[in-house]
Amino acid sequence: MIIIPWVIWLVFRDRNSSARIFAAGLLLMVLSEVLDIVGVGLGKWAYPVKVIPIATVSFSFRLSLLPVFAMLLMQIKPKLNPFIKAMIFGIFGAYIGLPLLSVIDLYKKIDWSLHYSFIILTIMYLLAHWFSRRKSFQAVE
Numbered sequence: 676m677i678i679i680p681w682v683i684w685l686v687f688r689d690r691n692s693s694a695r696i697f698a699a700g701l702l703l704m705v706l707s708e709v710l711d712i713v714g715v716g717l718g719k720w721a722y723p724v725k726v727i728p729i730a731t732v733s734f735s736f737r738l739s740l741l742p743v744f745a746m747l748l749m750q751i752k753p754k755l756n757p758f759i760k761a762m763i764f765g766i767f768g769a770y771i772g773l774p775l776l777s778v779i780d781l782y783k784k785i786d787w788s789l790h791y792s793f794i795i796l797t798i799m800y801l802l803a804h805w806f807s808r809r810k811s812f813q814a815v816e
Contacts, residue, residue, distance in 0.1 A: 677735040680743035689750045696749050699807035700742035706799050707737040719787040723780060736776065741768055745800055749807055757804040765797035 689696070714720055744767060748760045769792035776782035 677739045680739045684743045684746060687747065692750065695807055696746045699749060699803040700746040702806050703742045703745050703799055703803045704738050706802070707741055710795065711737055714787070718785055720785055721783045723783055736772060740772065741796075744768075745803055748800070749804060757801060761797045761800040761804070764800040765793040768796040769793035 715722070745764055748764060769789045773782055773784075773789060773792060777784065
């Protein structure tokens with residue numbers, strides 16, 4: 676879950692805008708990491724299994740699957756309404772990704788609704804999309 680998404684990104688990325696989209700992906704990674712720490716700290720969810728001693732399974736979900744999926748969405752059909760893409764992103768993460776992790780006992784909801792995750796992921800995608808469209812990404816001369 677950590678390496679394969681990045682290999683896919685390297686193969687299918689738009690080389691003309693990869694730095695801009697990667698910056699938006701980094702923003703998404705930081706946001707998801709911070710929100711995950713808050714959620715675990717408040718006891719809203721937990722990760723029963725650690726794949727490697729220093730990171731939870733969510734590490735690969737937050738820092739590989741979600742950002743790569745968002746970056747690919749940003750570059751595919753760039754003129755498509757970002758709200759539609761944000762909804763796809765939110766549905767994928769909240770209603771497919773998290774339940775899948777739950778089924779294989781790598782994620783445990785304690786006091787949390789997947790609807791909250793959907794809303795948060797949708798907003799995170801919209802923020803990353805907005806960030807990727809800033810004019811500050813024009814060439815430096």
